[in-house]
Each structure stands twice: as structure tokens, then as C-alpha cells.
Amino acid sequence: MKVKIGLTILFGVLLTACAAKGTATALPTVVLESGSAQSPASSTSGSQASASGFVVAAQDAKLAFTQSGSLKAVNFAAGDTVKVGDILAELDNTSVQLDVIQAERTLKELTSPSAQAAAAQALANAQQNLLDSADKVDSNLYPRASDTLIDNTKGEIDLAKQALARAADSYRSVARLEDGDSKKAAALVAMTNAQLYLNSLISKYNWYTGKPTEVDAALAQANLDAAKAAVQEAQWYLAAVKGDQVPAQATGGNLARLGQARDALAAAQDRLAHTRLVSPIAGVVVSVSGIPGEVVSPGLVVFYISNVADLHVETTDLSERDVVKVQIGQEATISIKALNQDILGHVTRISPVSNTVGGDVVYQTEIQLDNPPTGLLVGMSVDVHYNVAP
Secondary structure (H helix, E strand, O other), X not given: OHHHHHHHHHHHHHHHHHHHOOOOOOOOOEEOOOOXXXXXXXXXXXXXXXXXXXXXXXXXXXXXXXXXXXXXXXXXXXXXXXXXXXXXXXXXXXXXXXXXXXXXXXXXXXXXHHHHHHHHHHHHHHHHHHHHHHHHHHHHHOOOOOHHHHHHHHHHHHHHHHHHHHHHHHHHHHOOOOOXXXXXXXXXXXXXXXXHHHHHHHHHHHHHHOOOOHHHHHHHHHHHHHHHHHHHHHHHHHXXXXXXXXXXXXXXXHHHHHHHHHHHHHHHHHXXXXXXXXXXXXXXXXXXXXXXXXXXXXXXXXXXXXXXXXXXXXXXXXXXXXXOOOOOOOEEEXXXXXXXXXXXXXXXXXXOOXXXXXXXXXXXXXXXXXXXXXXXXXXXXXXXXXXXXX
8 A cells, every 4th residue: 555655646746747847647547456447536545444255155064963873874975965854864773763653653542533532422421420510519509399399298298197197096906916817917018108108208308308418518519620620631631632732731641641652752753863964954065974884973073064055255354443334235346366256245244243363353244245156166265345435
């Protein structure tokens, strides 16, 4: 930059000398490093902002197993294209796969059409029991018979007492006869039947007019509460068997067994997932470490994948004096050294936290490329000139 200033001063001296001779001389131009021609008078270095950086992929993924094991399969090689969800490599997991199959079979049985029908029947039985329990409680709160029925039963008792008295008189008249006498036996039977009939009427009358004890009332209420809980648990279980959502507070023995079966399947599937490396991104395989039959250790990177289809630029040394001139969405010119080509882009991110490079405070920025050129590769170095308004 000092050389440029010296040139400007020299041109000024030459201009003055020519003017003294009365000859008009055009203002010369200076060719800058970027190859553009600017007049020294229009060079406003104080408003320019620039930085260097590299071309990077939008996403990278380095994948390693979380457990040791023997590699059963390596399904992709360096340079291959992969999609999200592709199984890249797999450890020997035969026993784990059997666990998954067994857990799936158990859960299938618990949620089969037959199991759903049984759950629906259990719910119907619980609902009927609830109705019966509610009737029992209601019967303790209301009279057991109408006044007319009670009065009628009382009248029947009076008639039965009279009949018993007549039967007793008849028996007394033949009581001195020998045992086995037909008249004595008939009189005894008549008196006994009259007494039994009276007893039944009195028992009925007492039930019609009586009230339950505290123990009976408590027992009836307890049965009702249990019936309500049974219906609720049966409803939750039927919903769960059908695959419907149930609340977190749902309880019940059947529901617990179903939950245990689902947990067992999830645990087996999780163990199986830990024996596989699955691509989390779409991209190209950069490197592969490992061959089938080889034992790998936890944490060892087996696959390195990069999304080279979506490239952007990251700068590393935008100074603290220049970062204030840059804004999100601002246009930038990117000079790709390897391609000897300039392209346009727009700032998409400015780091809110600084770094220190060689004692200078700098900030990282990210720039989305408007039209990436053919041949652009990850890692290429670039110079970025932020197009700051004059």
C-alpha cells in the first residue's frame, strides 16, 4: 500500500510540472492487485473490508462405533455417494437381531386382533360390574320397597299369625295322640308350615324397612370405587392395545405388561442401532477406515462423509476494524485462487465471538455462493472482498 501512495504522489508531481508548461495531462490510473482499474482519487481504503478463507462443505460427518466389535460389512467406499439413512457399516450383530425378532413377536401377540377382542370384553365386564356396584350403593340410600308393599307385607304377617294360631290350636287338640297318628302328624305339619311362612314374611318386612349397617355401606362404596378404577384401567389398556395414545398417569397390570414389551423392543432396537453406522447426511464418502472381519474400537472414525454438493466460504481473519462494515445479506466478491475466477456471494453469518490470530482480533464469517463454478472443491483458498457501499 505504501508503494501505491508513492505512485500517487509521483503522478501529482508530474501533473504539476506539465501544468507549468501549459500542457493538459490526463490523470493516470493505477492497476490494483485484483486487476481492476481505479483512479487514485476514488480509492477509499478506509471503507474497504476483506479477508481470506477457504471453501467448506455445508455438512461434514465423522462416524465411529460406540462399542467394539468385528466388522461384518462395509457397504460403501471412498468416493461413493450416500443418502440419509444409508447403513454404511455394520458390526457382527446376529444375537442382537434375534433379540429384536423375539421382542417384536411378543409385542405382536399382545396387540393382535385376539388380544384387542379380549381387552374389549374385559372392558364390557368391568362396566357391567360397575353398574351392579352402583345399584348396590343406591339401594343403601333409598327405601327398599314402597309404602304400599310394606303395608301389604304387614297385613300378610297379621294373617299369617292368625293362621299359625289356628294351626297351633288344631295341633294341641291332637297332641296327646300317639306318635304316628295321621291326624297328629297332619296337624304338626300344618303348624310348622304356618310358622315358616310367618318367618319368611317377617324377614321380608324387616328387609323392606331396615337400613344397612355402616360396615355394609362402606363395603358397597369400596366395591363401587374398585369397579370405577377397573373400568378406567380397562379403557386405558384397550386404547393401548389398539395403538392409541394413553395419558402418562395410566395404570394397570395389563398395561404394565404391554409397556414392558414395548420397552424391551425399544431396548433391543437400540442395541442393534449401536452396531450400525447410519449416514446422518447426504454426501460423498471422503474416507473409510476398516475392512470386514477387522475388530474396531469405540471412537475410531470409520467413515468420513462430506456434503460437497452444498459449498460455502468461511473466512478466518476479518479484522475487528472491518467487521463493523459487514452485515448479514451483504454482497461479497470471492476470488478463487486455484480457478483464477471471481464470483459473487452473500454474507449469511458473522460470528459474535472473536478469535485471536497473530495477536490480531478477528472474526469468522460465512458466505453463501450465488453461482458456484465448475471445479470448485472443498479446501480451496479464497480472498473475500466485502462490497461495502462508499
